[in-house]
Amino acid sequence: MNFRQLEVLRTLLVTGSTTATARAMGLSQSGVSRLLQQLESDLSLQLFARDKGRLIPTPEAEKLAYDAELVLSSIDRFSNLAQDLRSGAVGPESIRMALPHSLADHLTPALLADFDKAFPRVRIETFFDTSMSITRLVEQRTVDFGFLRYEGQQSAGVELEKVASGRKVCVIPSGHALAELEKITPKELRGIPLILIGRNRPNRMKLDEVFRRAGVPQNVKIETHSNNSAFAFAAHGLGVAIISSFFANLTRDPKVVVRPFDPPLTQEFGLAKAAGVPLSIAADALIKRLKQMLISMEQETA
Missing domain, CATH: 3.40.190.10 (Periplasmic binding protein-like II)
Structure with a gap:
């Protein structure tokens, strides 16, 4: 038994003929007759008596009609809910x-x-x-x-x-001498107050290793754990921040300039x-x- 069979039952009870039911459901007349026969076979019940081309519902059909309507209404609600979920009319909590x-x-x-x-x-x-x-x-x-x-x-x-992705860049106060350079290496940052983030994290450790290999000790002025704060600290002249270009490019601020850090370190x-x-x-x-x-x-x- 399937819901199309129940739809045939419901529509036949309203129209009283296979011709009208076929028109209402967009089916052929033979398709309606086949679905009705399948339903009667599945239920082992006669649902309609045939009289000169007319279909007369049996008492059993009348009795089943109420529950059939409940089932079809539930299916309609289910289908409507699925449509609402797809369209965004409703969603998860x-x-x-x-x-x-x-x-x-x-x-x-x-x-x-x-x-x-x-x-x-x-x-x-x-x-x-x-x-x-x-x-x-x-x-x-x-x-x-x-x-x-x-x-x-x-x-x-x-x-x-x-x-x-992004690469390491230096966020430099706009009046700073380093702002005149096209790129910044550890050598240019010798003695310069630095604003660094992510201590003991893999990407920070890579940056620290670059300074060690260059033989340049870091003059860490501020340790922070937010790119926003590092950018803001540099904008207030507290030092040169080294952050990812991904975050540096989120903000345009005339108080700073952004220059690539060399050698390139990507994230x-x-x-x-x-x-x-x-x-x-x-x-x-x-x-x-x-x-x-x-x-x-x-x-x-x-």
């Missing part, structure tokens, strides 16, 4: 995403404003943290997905798609979700919008 602190004021507001146009009833919960913490949030399924810096190794419980960034766990339609739509914005941003600054 919330989508939870984790991003670096540096994206709290940049990119995220525009991302959510764009997403809200298509999914106005979906609630968003944002977490802003370090890449290490974001990995843990994804792995524990506290968040649906996260954007983080790729450190060279990733938990087996996390799937990471690399979507952006990759990715979108992460729990391994083997599918996203809801709404969460998938949000992660695709974020991916598109990240790719566009990287192309604009290339």
Whole structure:
């Protein structure tokens, strides 16, 4: 038994003829007759008596009609709910995403404003943290997905798609003598107060190794764990910040200039979700919008 057979029963009870039922359901008359015969066979009941081309419902058909209507109404509600989920009229209770602190004021507001146009009833919960913490949030399924810096190794419980990259740059106060140079090497940074981030993290350790090989001791003025704060400290003349171009390019500030650090040190960034766990339609739509914005941003600054 299937729902099309129940639809034939419902429509026949209203129209009283296979011709009218076929027209209403967009079927052939023989198709209607076949579905009715299948239903009667499946139920082992005669549902209609035939009288000179007319179909007269039996008491059994009248009795079944109420429950048939309930089943079909439930199927209609189910189909409508699926349509609403696809269109964004409804969605999961919330989508939870984790991003670096540096994206709290940049990119995220525009991302959510764009997403809200298509999914106005979906609630968003944002977490802003370090890449290490974001990995843990994804792995524990506290968040649906996260954007983080790729450190060279990733938990087996996390799937990471690399979507952006950046290279180390120096953020220099605009009046500083180094602002006149086209690129900055460790030699130029000898004795210069530095603003560095991510102590003991793999990418920071690579930077420290470059200075060691150049024989230049670092004059670390400020240690911080946020690209935004490193940029702001440099803009206030507290030193030269060395951060990823991905984050440096998020802000335009006349109080600083940005110069490539040489030798080149690159970083990759990715979108992460729990391994083997599918996203809801709404969460998938949000992660695709974020991916598109990240790719566009990287192309604009290339």
